[in-house]
Amino acid sequence: MQPFTKSVIEIIKAIPEGYVMTYGQIAALAGSPRGARQVVRILHSLSSAHSLPWHRVVNAKGEIALQEEEARFMQILYLRGEGVETDENGRIDLARYRYDDMPERSPEIWL
DNA sequence: AATTTGACGAAGC
DNA sequence: GGCTTCGCCAAAT
Numbered sequence: 758m759q760p761f762t763k764s765v766i767e768i769i770k771a772i773p774e775g776y777v778m779t780y781g782q783i784a785a786l787a788g789s790p791r792g793a794r795q796v797v798r799i800l801h802s803l804s805s806a807h808s809l810p811w812h813r814v815v816n817a818k819g820e821i822a823l824q825e826e827e828a829r830f831m832q833i834l835y836l837r838g839e840g841v842e843t844d845e846n847g848r849i850d851l852a853r854y855r856y857d858d859m860p861e862r863s864p865e866i867w868l
Numbered sequence: 869a870a871t872t873t874g875a876c877g878a879a880g881c
Numbered sequence: 882g883g884c885t886t887c888g889c890c891a892a893a894t
Contacts, residue, residue, distance in 0.1 A: 759891060780876050784890095791889050793876040798892065800875065814875080822875035832875095 772813040775840045776856035821847035
């Protein structure tokens with residue numbers, strides 16, 4: 758297993774309750790700024806095995822990324838249970854709920 | 869060793 | 882805003 762993959766798992770486990778992170782954010786923190794699809798893979802195959810808080814990972818637009826309706830519903834329930842508001846389409850306000858591990862490294866988010 | 873897989877993301881229209 | 886195209890890359894096949 759690549760160090761990148763291990764980092765991704767650790768980062769996801771470190772997302773606090775009530776916050777979310779994006780695939781790209783996680784990949785970048787793990788050392789691969791264009792490895793967002795790896796994060797997808799890892800979650801797809803390991804979310805249950807590692808009991809990761811998979812529901813705290815959303816896409817760059819702040820939307821629920823899951824395709825199946827039932828799984829989307831579950832993710833929304835988990836998030837609302839932690840205090841993360843979602844609209845009827847599963848959209849999250851990233852300005853409020855995005856978790857920034859190292860804000861000084863991500864000046865673009867200050868916009 | 870080569871190809872496919874993915875819950876992505878940025879850019880262009 | 883939506884939609885398409887393209888780049889991305891470790892793991893699985």
